Amino acid sequence: MSKERAQRRAEREREAAVLAAARAAEAERRERRDARLRAMTSRLPRRRRGPSGILAERRRTQGRVLVLAGVVLNALVWFATDDWYLRSLALLLTVLLLPLVHVLMTRK
Known part of the structure; x- marks a missing residue:
């Protein structure tokens, strides 16, 4: 019984590690994309919002x-x-x- 529990726990931990690695890779891709976007838009003039009404x-x-x-x-x-x-x-x-x-x- 404890062997099965240990196996299931190890399997859950492996799945969690795979999901965490996928999330980390996605976060890294998102950060690179945001950095590229910031680098490109930093050269553009800022849009000023004037008075409204x-x-x-x-x-x-x-x-x-x-x-x-x-x-x-x-x-x-x-x-x-x-x-x-x-x-x-x-x-x-x-x-x-x-x-x-x-x-x-x-x-x-």
């Missing part, structure tokens, strides 16, 4: 609309005239005045 979304939308208006205005000037002086003047004024308009539009 209704007010932040409204501010982003206003900024996008303002930039779109500047692009449309420059496109209209581009297609309306062939004079490079007017085109470059419109672009320069847009670049200089867009931040000012943005401040005036968003401040209350």
Whole structure:
């Protein structure tokens, strides 16, 4: 009887050792994979999470609309005239005045 118990215990221990070795190998593979992933993603820029909410979304939308208006205005000037002086003047004024308009539009 005790021989059988010893055999069963040895068998259970062998099975546990095999399972532990498989878990250790899996953990080692996972650690190598995570190390490779960290090495690759460490070179990428971090994604910044900005403010969220209704007010932040409204501010982003206003900024996008303002930039779109500047692009449309420059496109209209581009297609309306062939004079490079007017085109470059419109672009320069847009670049200089867009931040000012943005401040005036968003401040209350």
